[in-house]
Amino acid sequence: MKLLLCLECGDLFNLDYSIKKCSCGKVEGKYIDNINAVYKGGVAVPMGISNPSLLEAIRNQPEKGMGEEFTAFTIPKKCPTFIKQDQ
Numbered sequence: 001m002k003l004l005l006c007l008e009c010g011d012l013f014n015l016d017y018s019i020k021k022c023s024c025g026k027v028e029g030k031y032i033d034n035i036n037a038v039y040k041g042g043v044a045v046p047m048g049i050s051n052p053s054l055l056e057a058i059r060n061q062p063e064k065g066m067g068e069e070f071t072a073f074t075i076p077k078k079c080p081t082f083i084k085q086d087q
């Protein structure tokens with residue numbers, strides 16, 4: 001799952017096939033097919049969540065106590081499936 005973080009307003013959001021923007025409007029992005037996505041914004045950080053890891057954490061969600069961790073990561077600045085369109 002691809003996400004965008006805006007370092008200006010702090011929004012962290014998923015993508016859709018139509019353009020989505022953060023609250024301050026400085027970061028935007030969208031999927032162009034089921035794998036590839038594009039984004040814009042000098043304060044954008046492309047991020048990902050491991051889908052199998054998230055599904056496992058949902059399956060193991062505890063009733064109380066500590067939460068169940070899952071894997072999230074920053075996507076490299078140069079990534080062939082998540083391309084920055086400006087600069």
Ligand SMILES: [Zn+2]
Pocket residue numbers: 006007008009010011022023024025026027
């Ligand atoms: Zn923003």
